[in-house]
Amino acid sequence: MNASPLTVAERASRVKLMIFDVDGVLTDGGLLFTAEGDTMKSFNSLDGHGLKLLREAGIVTAIITGRKSGIVQVRAQEIRINHLYQGVEDKRRAFADLLTATGVAREECGYMGDDWPDLAVMLQCGFAAAPANAHPEVISRAHWVSHARGGHGAARELCETILRAQNRYDALLAAACGA
Known part of the structure; x- marks a missing residue:
C-alpha cells in the first residue's frame, strides 16, 4: 500500500532548517548600482x-545565494542568520555542506527560491517554497x-506558515503581546 503524499502542513511541521535565496526572495530582485559600482538592495x-x-522557535536559518554582497552580510548578521553562503555557483554543494554542518536531514529542510538556480536544492528538500x-x-x-x-512579505508569510504548522505561532504572538 502506498503512503499518501505529505500535505503542505505536514511538510512545514517537519522543518528544522529553513534556507532562503536572496535576490527575488528576501528582496524584490531589483539591483541598484551606485556610480562607484556598489550594489544596493532593499530588504x-x-x-x-x-x-x-523562526530562530526563536528553534529553527535554524540559512542563506544560499549566488551573488556576494556586503549588504547581505550585514543583513544576515542583523537578523542573526545561522549560516550564510554567498557567491555560490553550485548551490547543491553548499546545501550538502550545510547538511553536514547542521546534521539536519534533507526531509527536515525547507528552501525558498525563485529561479532556476534554486531548483536543484528545492527538489532535495522536504519543503520547497x-x-x-x-x-x-x-x-x-x-x-x-x-x-x-x-521582497514584499513572501518570506514572512512562509515563516508564519511553518510556525503555525509546528504549533508555535500562538505562543510567539502571545509573548510579543506581553502575555
Missing part, C-alpha cells in the same frame, strides 16, 4: 522579523507558494 522588515521568529512572482518552472515544483511577491 523587507516584516520578512526579517519572520526569520527572527516560492514567492508569488517566482519563475513558472519554480512555482510548478514548489510545495507551497506565497501570496506575496519576493
Whole structure:
C-alpha cells in the first residue's frame, strides 16, 4: 500500500532548517548600482522579523545565494542568520555542506527560491517554497507558494506558515503581546 503524499502542513511541521535565496526572495530582485559600482538592495522588515521568529522557535536559518554582497552580510548578521553562503555557483554543494554542518536531514529542510538556480536544492528538500512572482518552472515544483511577491512579505508569510504548522505561532504572538 502506498503512503499518501505529505500535505503542505505536514511538510512545514517537519522543518528544522529553513534556507532562503536572496535576490527575488528576501528582496524584490531589483539591483541598484551606485556610480562607484556598489550594489544596493532593499530588504523587507516584516520578512526579517519572520526569520527572527523562526530562530526563536528553534529553527535554524540559512542563506544560499549566488551573488556576494556586503549588504547581505550585514543583513544576515542583523537578523542573526545561522549560516550564510554567498557567491555560490553550485548551490547543491553548499546545501550538502550545510547538511553536514547542521546534521539536519534533507526531509527536515525547507528552501525558498525563485529561479532556476534554486531548483536543484528545492527538489532535495522536504519543503520547497516560492514567492508569488517566482519563475513558472519554480512555482510548478514548489510545495507551497506565497501570496506575496519576493521582497514584499513572501518570506514572512512562509515563516508564519511553518510556525503555525509546528504549533508555535500562538505562543510567539502571545509573548510579543506581553502575555
